[in-house]
Amino acid sequence: MSQPAVRLMEVGARDGLQNETQILPPSIRAAFIQKLANAGLRHIEAGAFVSPRWVSQMAETDAVLKALPIRDGVTYSVLVPNEHGMAMAIENGCREVAIFTAASETFNRRNINCSIDESLARFEPVIAAAKDNGIRVRGYVSCVLGCPIDGAVPIANVVRVSKRLYHMGCYEISLGDTIGAGVPSDVRNLVSACAKEVPVEQLAAHFHDTWGMAVANCLAALEAGVRAFDSSVSGLGGCPYSPGATGNVATEDLVYLFEGMGLATGIDLESVVNAGDFADQYLGRKTASHVARAWKATHEHASSQYNNTTTNLEDK
Amino acid sequence: MSQPAVRLMEVGARDGLQNETQILPPSIRAAFIQKLANAGLRHIEAGAFVSPRWVSQMAETDAVLKALPIRDGVTYSVLVPNEHGMAMAIENGCREVAIFTAASETFNRRNINCSIDESLARFEPVIAAAKDNGIRVRGYVSCVLGCPIDGAVPIANVVRVSKRLYHMGCYEISLGDTIGAGVPSDVRNLVSACAKEVPVEQLAAHFHDTWGMAVANCLAALEAGVRAFDSSVSGLGGCPYSPGATGNVATEDLVYLFEGMGLATGIDLESVVNAGDFADQYLGRKTASHVARAWKATHEHASSQYNNTTTNLEDK
Numbered sequence: 284m285s286q287p288a289v290r291l292m293e294v295g296a297r298d299g300l301q302n303e304t305q306i307l308p309p310s311i312r313a314a315f316i317q318k319l320a321n322a323g324l325r326h327i328e329a330g331a332f333v334s335p336r337w338v339s340q341m342a343e344t345d346a347v348l349k350a351l352p353i354r355d356g357v358t359y360s361v362l363v364p365n366e367h368g369m370a371m372a373i374e375n376g377c378r379e380v381a382i383f384t385a386a387s388e389t390f391n392r393r394n395i396n397c398s399i400d401e402s403l404a405r406f407e408p409v410i411a412a413a414k415d416n417g418i419r420v421r422g423y424v425s426c427v428l429g430c431p432i433d434g435a436v437p438i439a440n441v442v443r444v445s446k447r448l449y450h451m452g453c454y455e456i457s458l459g460d461t462i463g464a465g466v467p468s469d470v471r472n473l474v475s476a477c478a479k480e481v482p483v484e485q486l487a488a489h490f491h492d493t494w495g496m497a498v499a500n501c502l503a504a505l506e507a508g509v510r511a512f513d514s515s516v517s518g519l520g521g522c523p524y525s526p527g528a529t530g531n532v533a534t535e536d537l538v539y540l541f542e543g544m545g546l547a548t549g550i551d552l553e554s555v556v557n558a559g560d561f562a563d564q565y566l567g568r569k570t571a572s573h574v575a576r577a578w579k580a581t582h583e584h585a586s587s588q589y590n591n592t593t594t595n596l597e598d599k
Numbered sequence: 600m601s602q603p604a605v606r607l608m609e610v611g612a613r614d615g616l617q618n619e620t621q622i623l624p625p626s627i628r629a630a631f632i633q634k635l636a637n638a639g640l641r642h643i644e645a646g647a648f649v650s651p652r653w654v655s656q657m658a659e660t661d662a663v664l665k666a667l668p669i670r671d672g673v674t675y676s677v678l679v680p681n682e683h684g685m686a687m688a689i690e691n692g693c694r695e696v697a698i699f700t701a702a703s704e705t706f707n708r709r710n711i712n713c714s715i716d717e718s719l720a721r722f723e724p725v726i727a728a729a730k731d732n733g734i735r736v737r738g739y740v741s742c743v744l745g746c747p748i749d750g751a752v753p754i755a756n757v758v759r760v761s762k763r764l765y766h767m768g769c770y771e772i773s774l775g776d777t778i779g780a781g782v783p784s785d786v787r788n789l790v791s792a793c794a795k796e797v798p799v800e801q802l803a804a805h806f807h808d809t810w811g812m813a814v815a816n817c818l819a820a821l822e823a824g825v826r827a828f829d830s831s832v833s834g835l836g837g838c839p840y841s842p843g844a845t846g847n848v849a850t851e852d853l854v855y856l857f858e859g860m861g862l863a864t865g866i867d868l869e870s871v872v873n874a875g876d877f878a879d880q881y882l883g884r885k886t887a888s889h890v891a892r893a894w895k896a897t898h899e900h901a902s903s904q905y906n907n908t909t910t911n912l913e914d915k
Contacts, residue, residue, distance in 0.1 A: 463893070466859030467818055495852045495889025496859075499815040502783055529889070536811045543782030543812075573811025573845070577779070 288546035289505070290326060291538070292457070292487060292513045293319050294531055295562065297328035297362055299519025301340045302530065305566045309343040313350035315562050319516060320357050322554035324534070328381065329359040332368035348375045360421060364395065369409045373416050380413060382406045382453070383423035386441040387430035390461070394425075399440075403447055410452045422453035423489065427473060428465030438476045446480040455485050457513055460500065463493030463529070467503035474507035487511035490532050492518060492571070497532035498540055505546075512537055517559030518571030533572030535559065552578065604862035605821070606642060607854070608773070608803060608829045609635050610847055611878065612663075613644035613678055615835025617656045618846065621882045625659040629666035631878050635832060636673050638870035640850070644697065645675040648684035664691045676737060680711065685725045689732050696729060698722045698769070699739035702757040703746035706777070710741070715756075719763055726768045738769035739805065743789060744781030754792045762796040771801050773829055776816065779809030779845070783819035790823035803827035806848050808834060808887070813848035814856055821862075828853055833875030834887030849888030851875065868894065 296316050300307060307315070312330070319327050329351065330344030344361060351359060360379040363369045372380045384402040385391040391399050413420045427441045445456045458473065465473075470488070477486055488504035488511070490497040501512055514537045520530030538550045556575045563570055570576060612632050616623060623631070628646070635643050645667065646660030660677060667675060676695040679685045688696045700718040701707040707715050729736045743757045761772045774789065781789075786804070793802055804820035804827070806813040817828055830853045836846030854866045872891045879886055886892060 466856055468860040492889065494855055494893045495814055495849070496856065498811055499818045499856065502815045502818060529892075533811070539810055540782055540812065540815065544784040573808060576845075577810045 287325075287549040288510070289541050289548055290511045291324060291534060291548055291550065292360075292511065293324040293327045293516060293534060294489075294513050295319070295328075295515035295517065295519040295534065295559075297331055297341065297360075298513070299515040299517075299530055300562075301331065301338055302520040303340065303566055303568070305568075306340050306342075307562070307565055309346035310350065311565055312347045315558065315565075316347070316351060316359070318558035318561055319555070320354055322558050323548070323550040324555070325356055325549065326358050326360065329361055331362035331364075332371040333362065333364050345371065345375050348377070358419075363409060365405055366408050366412065369412045372418065373412065377418060379419040379421065380409075381421040381423055381457075382409060382448075383425065384444060384448070385425040385430075385461075386436050386444050387426040387433055389432045390426045390430045393432065399444060403444070403451070406448075406451065414452060420453050421455045421457060421487075422448035422451075423457045423459055424448065425459040425461040427458045428460040428469050429462050431462050438473055441473060442476050442480055445477050445486075449481045449485060453485075455487050455511060456481055457487040457489045457511075459489040459513075460491055460497075463491030463497060465490070465500055466496055467499050470500045470503040471507050474504055474509055478508065483508040484510065487513055489513035492529045492532050498536055501532060501537060501540065505541075516555055516572075517563055517568075517575060519559075519562060519566075529571050533559075533570075533574065535572040535574040535578070539574040603641075603865040604826070605857050605864055606827045607640060607850060607864055607866065608676075608827065609640040609643045609832060609850060610805075610829050611635070611644075611831040611833065611835040611850065611875075613647055613657065613676075614829070615831040615833075615846055616878075617647065617654055618836040619656065619882055619884070621884075622656050622658075623878070623881055625662035626666065627881055628663045631874065631881075632663070632667060632675070634874035634877055635871070636670055638874050639864070639866040640871070641672055641865065642674050642676070645677055647678035647680075648687040649678065649680050661687065661691050664693070674735075679725060681721055682724050682728065685728045688734065689728065693734060695735040695737065696725075697737040697739055697773075698725060698764075699741065700760060700764070701741040701746075701777075702752050702760050703742040703749055705748045706742045706746045709748065715760060719760070719767070722764075722767065730768060736769050737771045737773060737803075738764035738767075739773045739775055740764065741775040741777040743774045744776040744785050745778050747778050754789055757789060758792050758796055761793050761802075765797040765801060769801075771803050771827060772797055773803040773805045773827075775805040775829075776807055776813075779807030779813060781806070781816055782812055783815050786816045786819040787823050790820055790825055794824065799824040800826065803829055805829035808845045808848050814852055817848060817853060817856065821857075832871055832888075833879055833884075833891060835875075835878060835882075845887050849875075849886075849890065851888040851890040851894070855890040 330347050331341040335342035361377050363380045488509050490500045514534040515531035516534040518530040518533035646663050647657040651658035677693050679696045806816045830850040831847035832850040834846045834849035
């Protein structure tokens, strides 16, 4: 199989589920992840080694991992907040972990109870342990286009944090518009500034659709040279700090966008729509993906849609 | 007031309402249109002189127009399908009308019961009457990025129809992605091809959000030189031929996009959100605008949102 032109990181089973109210048991999460892999997703966040007291949705991530068969070319990534989480990742044979901080001091204090610099210092032993064990580390930076508490976030902050994470050893920096408030010109300025310090091939776009800009922002990131995108099947998730937040940009919508533009993703749209349905049925929610809705409507009505609907605007 | 950098044509009170099931009386439609004008919209579709037997939502467009005070700088446009509609437009003192055809033969036959060339021939006396009365004519071309019946539509068809309408005397050609299935690369190719025959300043983008691409497609059109955009407050409307169709791209979403990118629209976001609410309350529907949802959530929760929500991912 040829290399995809763009790489999608599926975050629905972690970033997505973590922000849904309903809790899915590990067996269902593992089945969901397998459906995502069957759809052609090659990079899937499978869980988080965080305290179940704080994030009950991610409890028993070890059981999820154990239930996942090893598949050629498929990487399961796990979020780790600290050394304890990293130790669990090693114990569970993870090949990739993700660490996270924010470009906003205030958000970082609210979210992980420490300053940006403290969070980076905390990741040093985490990254060292990862290196010792041949584990890849991906870095998330949140609030790159605004903070829910402080509002505007200087681009210089994002650049500084991204550069630090990159030089600490993260192979990819995921730039997260946590509040989904950025517009394409912001994305261009951001990517262009970050790409001066981190190779653009090592940057990923992680956009939320709260203000309806996510697909346009992904387009702007693409035009600025980004080829890695985080997305969440069915638009699962949201942000507890962002009122009215919809979740991450939907995987289905990005597959439609990129494939439509002739950029291969390696992902089968129908299968990914079905994977989203699977999770949504257990969560009792409706899809937030425009493409999933349109795809289902088109296919459900395919045989009957144009038979009885002659409208005539003529004034006869 | 300086000229806006982009011009928005508000189609919610015509293209939008025409495709909603609920019928609003003329007094409510007029009040709705006035709210849109109060929000800063300067170009508003106010109705259609089509048979109420076929489009009952547009019945009594004359009463709507009579209820609208003349406002400096505000143009109310009315859709006319033929000479009879044009005569009514003249009788009612309209300063602008819109005519419509499609780039797909099949769609045109289903929608207005004639071929593309027949529809163009039918518009010749309409445009002649408009010229005689100093009325501007805007031309709609639908199915520019695909037909719900035939699928792909050759760009050459769109160019041919657009060029014809332009040379017949339309001051602006609105390119409609009726099924909302296009992607940004399609938009670029389309605008670039049409701009060879019609000055790009005379082209408008009319996109539906069925497949979630509308904002990204507007961005692509903007980048290709288009400065006029049709939108519908609250994303009102849809397309009876497009199953699962959401409506036109929401005015709120375009205002947020353009203003965020530093392109003045002359439109006040809060007022346009309120105008959308006004129509939605009468229609008993929820807004389809991401921006309206996020705006309301942000403002409703502004005082309380960050007081009790410290999440802590630390595994303590």
